[in-house]
Amino acid sequence: MRKIKVLTNFLEANDAVALENKKLFDKHKILVLNLMSSPGAGKTLILEKTIEKLKKHFKFAVIEGDVATSNDAKRLAKYDIPVVQITTESFGGACHLDASMINKAIQGLKLSSIQIIFIENIGNLICPAEFDLGEDRKVIVLSLTEGEDKPSKYPVVFRNSDLLLINKVDLLPQLDIDVDLILKNTKKVNHKLPAIQLSAKTEQGFKKWLDWLVKEYKSKPKRKVCSGKWRE
Amino acid sequence: MRKIKVLTNFLEANDAVALENKKLFDKHKILVLNLMSSPGAGKTLILEKTIEKLKKHFKFAVIEGDVATSNDAKRLAKYDIPVVQITTESFGGACHLDASMINKAIQGLKLSSIQIIFIENIGNLICPAEFDLGEDRKVIVLSLTEGEDKPSKYPVVFRNSDLLLINKVDLLPQLDIDVDLILKNTKKVNHKLPAIQLSAKTEQGFKKWLDWLVKEYKSKPKRKVCSGKWRE
Numbered sequence A, B: 001m002r003k004i005k006v007l008t009n010f011l012e013a014n015d016a017v018a019l020e021n022k023k024l025f026d027k028h029k030i031l032v033l034n035l036m037s038s039p040g041a042g043k044t045l046i047l048e049k050t051i052e053k054l055k056k057h058f059k060f061a062v063i064e065g066d067v068a069t070s071n072d073a074k075r076l077a078k079y080d081i082p083v084v085q086i087t088t089e090s091f092g093g094a095c096h097l098d099a100s101m102i103n104k105a106i107q108g109l110k111l112s113s114i115q116i117i118f119i120e121n122i123g124n125l126i127c128p129a130e131f132d133l134g135e136d137r138k139v140i141v142l143s144l145t146e147g148e149d150k151p152s153k154y155p156v157v158f159r160n161s162d163l164l165l166i167n168k169v170d171l172l173p174q175l176d177i178d179v180d181l182i183l184k185n186t187k188k189v190n191h192k193l194p195a196i197q198l199s200a201k202t203e204q205g206f207k208k209w210l211d212w213l214v215k216e217y218k219s220k221p222k223r224k225v226c227s228g229k230w231r232e
Helices: A002-028 A044-055 A071-077 A099-106 A155-159 A169-174 A180-188 A206-218 B004-029 B044-052 B071-077 B101-104 B155-159 B169-174 B179-189 B206-218
Strands: A031-037 A059-065 A083-089 A116-120 A136-141 A165-166 A195-198 B030-036 B061-066 B085-086 B116-122 B137-143 B163-167 B195-197
Touching: A002 A099, A031 A044, A031 A206, A031 B061, A044 A059, A044 A071, A044 A116, A044 A206, A059 A099, A071 A083, A071 A136, A083 A099, A116 A195, A136 B085, A155 A180, A165 A180, A169 B169, A180 A195, B004 B030, B004 B101, B030 B044, B030 B206, B044 B071, B044 B116, B044 B206, B061 B071, B071 B085, B085 B101, B155 B179, B163 B179, B179 B195, B195 B206
Parallel strands: A031 A116, A031 A136, A059 A083, A059 A116, A136 A165, A165 A195, B030 B116, B030 B137, B061 B085, B061 B116, B137 B163, B163 B195
Antiparallel strands: none
């Protein structure tokens, strides 16, 4: 019984900090997305392409979570946006980000000049699912190469997400994968979860994801999309 | 400080049970392999093909670890070998197997008539790396689709493993992946880790893995490989 009690307190403590983060994000009218996936599902490439295509219209920032290395932060920093790297090696190699890590990370960001923050969570389909970070939306990225049964095998992350991105659809001709079965298995654990099939590499289907993102941004009160370039 | 102390005790407790498991496996001269990977890297298909090709020569058993579902156990049960499924949903959705779970699982196996046990760990590159199960060898399976930087980003699992299987090499022509860079990054975290490139789908390179397995089996004292079929 003790174990469960400790876990509950731990999650409660996390949720309290997540709420603090959320209030800060809301105050500055920032849309915050928590991207979760297995290792190598393509989160970073999706972010690179997204920022490249929308950077004239939105002011982005990225919080990168990894166990080790700052490779992904370096990939994103070339877009001349604020990027904060969190490595969990110093937290015993933690398998997910938590609200306190995000709270520290945003202290290094000038929130008043940011509109969208992407949090790239640690590559892991299990642990990140349970920890709210104060985000507006959770996005689960599944690579087509991972197989049809992942929604059934990792139900919590699919249940808790607001959007499913099925990435690497350019590989479909080379794979024995039934996309309809992925969608069917997804429906079983979260019948409301919308899914977008795309390839960050070939950009097939990519516009649907950008449209979703812009719509989410606009759905927060008092936000406007810049029709031209942003000026400082 | 308390957190670290608890973690240490927890790992120590695990190691004590792992040693018990190891003694049992050694007593019965069973080779035990702990297979770890990201979700969807192809562990189950590798096991299916391995068992199919070697079942005339070895008596296999499989312990399947998943958060939810018994899909993989069902896939393997068709080879008419003992399969035990562990689902961690009842352990709060734990992100890895531990020695106690294995200890319980082997109570359902007739160890005296088993030669090789595969433990298919939960799809996760972080948590399983730290928990010994009493196995002889840890095998990390990396799908080629996951990218070149995974050894750097998830160093512990690469550091603690005895063999790296780079799977899905049949997709190489369709991917922008530099296999030499994967090997170079692997060397940086574990310069002794041997690597085999294979495709469980096309069976390219598969014989090297089978040869490694047979060699590992033979390297334990008093073990013999059956040249014909096993008889009960």
